[in-house]
Amino acid sequence: MALAQVVQMAEEFSKERTLLLKLVQEEGAKITDVARELGKSRSTISLYINGKYPESEELREAARNYLTRIGMWEDEQEDDAGKAAAASYITSADELPFIETNDVKRMRYVLKKAATKQKFGIVAGDPGLGKTETLKKYMLTNPGSAIYVRCKSTHTVKSLLQELADALGLTDIGSANQLTRRIVKQLKRTPFFLIFDEADLLKSAEKYEALRDIYDEAGNIGVALVGNLALAEMFLDFADMRPELKRLADRAPFHQRLQGPSREEVEQLLENVNLTPGARKLIIQIALNPRKGGLRNCVEILDVLLDMTQGKTITEEMVLHIGQINLNANA
Incomplete structure (x- = not known):
């Protein structure tokens, strides 16, 4: 269909x-x-x-x-009761609650410790576990204290430094060394907690070394690296084999591997969504399976379905078809 x-x-x-x-x-x-x-x-x-x-x-x-x-x-009385019940269901993904999952608590612990103790923090987990959403919540609840940079696979050392300079309100012209000096000078004057999202995309040791240099020279900041499980492999599993990575890993006493939501946490998310039993089962399976996109894909599918149904019942067939369309679009 x-x-x-x-x-x-x-x-x-x-x-x-x-x-x-x-x-x-x-x-x-x-x-x-x-x-x-x-x-x-x-x-x-x-x-x-x-x-x-x-x-x-x-x-x-x-x-x-x-x-x-x-x-x-059904007679009109029963029909009106049904409409009243439907009115209690949410009609938009914006109304989905932000669930305080164990992963969220783990992330907040690392962010708080890295910021207050002025150390490196590392958070790694499968895609779709809500890492970026948790970072957004952190930025909102700690206004003016942190700088957020979203890493890209296309970043070079210089372009990464330029993005950080821009985030700090500095000019981004000059060599990588000039940018580093300018950034360090600004951070010594006004310390910020530096958050690098999707940090696994940086991949090369020289980019991580550039961040370690800023951390060491500023001497008064915390840094958080957040990304997929490749980040944990680099700095927690195999850092001993690569001295250039171990230098940063030694500065990261706070780290967590995210486990994904529990069934109870997903059920809490879906509490006010009008789903048939079969549809609910499918949505839970998607949220619990990172190979199917995990929690992120679950929310994206609900976003489409809630816009379509406006609180009316979401069926198993709808989840199957929208889920397949969503997977194909993101393939």
Whole structure:
């Protein structure tokens, strides 16, 4: 089923059309029998329940009468109660709660210790565990105390220093040595906690050495390196084999490997999302599996589905199709 069809199911299906679809697909009723009861042709009802035939009050009334006869149509009182219940569900991913997971607590511990003790801190974990979101929260709750730099695979030593200089409000012209001196002078005058997100993308030892030089020469700052598990491999697992990395690792007494959310934490995130049991199970599986994108992919899928459904029920089929589209888009 294409994305447009899934959107149509969520936004355009009337209650009558939805119940007829359920009757055929889930209850095993034959379209021929349903069509006879409604006084319509088999092809008309087939197109109707699949969203390819326009709604009409005549068809909806016939469907309501039929559904009432077989006990599938709720009375108005029950329907209003259902709408009231639906109103309590969230309608946007912006309303999803920020869960204080154990990983968030681990990250906050490293950031706090590295900042206050003026040491290096290292946080490493699979993609999609909320590292960047936690950093954003840290920046908001510690305004004016930290400088955030997002690392790129294209960074050279000089371009990394230029980005740091820009973040500090300094001119970014000159050689790498000139930039380093300018940055160190500014940090001695106004110390900041330096946070480098996606630091695993730097890869080469000379870039990490450039950061260590700034740390050593400033003498009054903390530094946090946050990235994927490759960061832990470099500085926690194999640093002893590479002296140029060990010099930085020795300055990093605070480090954590993130474990990913627990099932209970994901269920807490989904508490006010209107999901069928099957859809909830699928979303939890996605969030717990880093190979399927983990928590990040889970939230991205919910973002699309909540925009589509606006608090109405999200089905297993919707999760499957939007999840597949999301994985393909990020492949």
